[in-house]
Amino acid sequence: LNRRLAEFGTTIFAEMSALAVRTGSINLGQGFPDTDGPDEVREAAVRALRDGRGNQYPPGPGVPELRAAVAAHQQRFYGHRGLSYDPDTEVLITAGATEALAASLLALLEPGDEVIALEPYYDSYAACIAMAGARRIPVTLRPDASTGSYGLDLDELRDAVTDDTRLILLNTPHNPTGTVLTRDELAAIAELAVERNLLVITDEVYEHLVFEGEHIPLASFPGMRDRTVTISSAGKTFSFTGWKVGWVTATPDLIGAVRSAKQFLTYVSAGPFQYAVAEALALPDTYYTALRDGLRAKRDILAAGLTSAGFQVFRPSGTYFITTDIRPLGAALSQEGDGFAFCRALPERAGVVAIPNAVFYDHKDRGAPYVRFAFCKQEEVLREAAARLQKL
Numbered sequence: 001l002n003r004r005l006a007e008f009g010t011t012i013f014a015e016m017s018a019l020a021v022r023t024g025s026i027n028l029g030q031g032f033p034d035t036d037g038p039d040e041v042r043e044a045a046v047r048a049l050r051d052g053r054g055n056q057y058p059p060g061p062g063v064p065e066l067r068a069a070v071a072a073h074q075q076r077f078y079g080h081r082g083l084s085y086d087p088d089t090e091v092l093i094t095a096g097a098t099e100a101l102a103a104s105l106l107a108l109l110e111p112g113d114e115v116i117a118l119e120p121y122y123d124s125y126a127a128c129i130a131m132a133g134a135r136r137i138p139v140t141l142r143p144d145a146s147t148g149s150y151g152l153d154l155d156e157l158r159d160a161v162t163d164d165t166r167l168i169l170l171n172t173p174h175n176p177t178g179t180v181l182t183r184d185e186l187a188a189i190a191e192l193a194v195e196r197n198l199l200v201i202t203d204e205v206y207e208h209l210v211f212e213g214e215h216i217p218l219a220s221f222p223g224m225r226d227r228t229v230t231i232s233s234a235g236k237t238f239s240f241t242g243w244k245v246g247w248v249t250a251t252p253d254l255i256g257a258v259r260s261a262k263q264f265l266t267y268v269s270a271g272p273f274q275y276a277v278a279e280a281l282a283l284p285d286t287y288y289t290a291l292r293d294g295l296r297a298k299r300d301i302l303a304a305g306l307t308s309a310g311f312q313v314f315r316p317s318g319t320y321f322i323t324t325d326i327r328p329l330g331a332a333l334s335q336e337g338d339g340f341a342f343c344r345a346l347p348e349r350a351g352v353v354a355i356p357n358a359v360f361y362d363h364k365d366r367g368a369p370y371v372r373f374a375f376c377k378q379e380e381v382l383r384e385a386a387a388r389l390q391k392l
């Protein structure tokens, strides 16, 4: 393994999911739903397979039906904010958001460029920035015990920009903290990007999983449409994380650049699923509302369970993750506030798997006492996990 990747090893998600299987634990670690998405969407995939649609290489930018559906989705949910995209020149289909992130970073970064990312950040960001030969500059989201949520220090963000900064890599709603950046925070980020002439790659895969407040696409702020690469995917919105269908929306120039990288990563993404996701995106508003309401109820069940088990809970406004502080459990149980040690011991102790947030930090000490639990699971599974944790 080369020096650029040597520090990364195996992703924590694979490690923890394997641990869950080995110990027969409830897996609240890796974020994937334990029930599949809508039957009619699954049927659409079967139909596409059977009818021979997409069984051979689909077009490089994605099948026209899906590009049109992505553009229609942007128009439907964000058109009132003045955001719309041309399906032929401003939409690119990728193998999940993961490939969209990789292709965007590889296409837009020069070796030595600096990339500002909000820490804690999703684990593929650091690896892809490294593969591009660029440098990551973390700006830490700080937990505020009094408000029970995480905040962005805008001065710290401003101070992080240097002459070498090429882009900001943003994620809202934010994994793992569940923070949804506010209109004011996004406006300040947008102003900074315009002032310092930065690009922004914004990972909005949890755009429909917002329980309080609202998701506002960064690209809809003044001056941002031309400098923003927006990424989303079908995994979270339609509960088909295994299908790996994602997309990028941006100007034709930026899409062209990302496509140049994408064509040599995967060339194209799996065909039949693209037709099915096109149908999924057109589901009525009631689908999206029910998804959100169902997850809000699950959040509340797990948050209550974790609180009564003694964790400090940072109540997420979005995503399907809850970040907790384990220190209130006490020095012995929390292994002196060491989330890694805590998560490695938890399956044996309680039959539950979680993720240590420290993996998402460069400043490991800042992330040490935080542990993430996923709540995209059936309510009875969450209740059982809560009951097990209660006995800790």
Ligand code: PMP
Residues within 6 Å of the ligand: 031, 095, 096, 097, 098, 099, 122, 171, 175, 203, 205, 232, 233, 234, 235, 241, 244, 245, 246
């Ligand atoms: N970004 C974030 C913030 C995520 O949490 C995830 C995965 N769950 C991804 C990207 C990857 O999405 P996909 O599965 O579509 O590749």
Ligand code: GLN
Residues within 6 Å of the ligand: 011, 013, 014, 029, 030, 031, 032, 175
């Ligand atoms: N995004 C999911 C999470 O944060 C997992 C994705 C993965 O396993 N790479 O849990």
